[in-house]
Amino acid sequence: MLNLPWVITFGPLREEDEWEPVVCGPYERSHALALAESVVADEELMAVVEPLLPHASADEIRSEIAAAKMAAEGEASVAAGADLYGDYEEIIDESFAETTVEEQPVEPSPPPRPEEIRAGFARIAAQLTGQPG
Secondary structure, X not given: OOOOOEEEEEEEOOOOOOXXXXXXXXXXXXXXXXXXXXXXXXXXXXXXXXXXXXXXXXXXXXXXXXXXXXXXHHHHHHHHHOOOOOOHHHOOOHHHHHOOOOOOOXXXXXXXXXXXXXXXXXXXXXXXXXXXX
């Protein structure tokens, strides 16, 4: 999956912000992660980076949707059977429970240069068309 093309969906972080999400890509995975990190670093945005599944038929897409539904149903049944107020102290390691996270601003890595992204586009196009990159 790491070699697939990736897309970034940018959207509002707060529910009161109402605007349509912006989908960008396709990118190589490392470029998508760096761009998403760079864009959301200074703004209150949400970015979702996910692989673009280049299916060539409606049946392949239906199969992917069915698999996603089955996975969601499986997760829902596990969550329904879980004891939400169980003995959580058994699960939490004491050293983990005592650690505190100091909030320090994290500097985003620099985004890839436009020529690097264009070269990635060419590699993705070659991959999708089956031509040598």
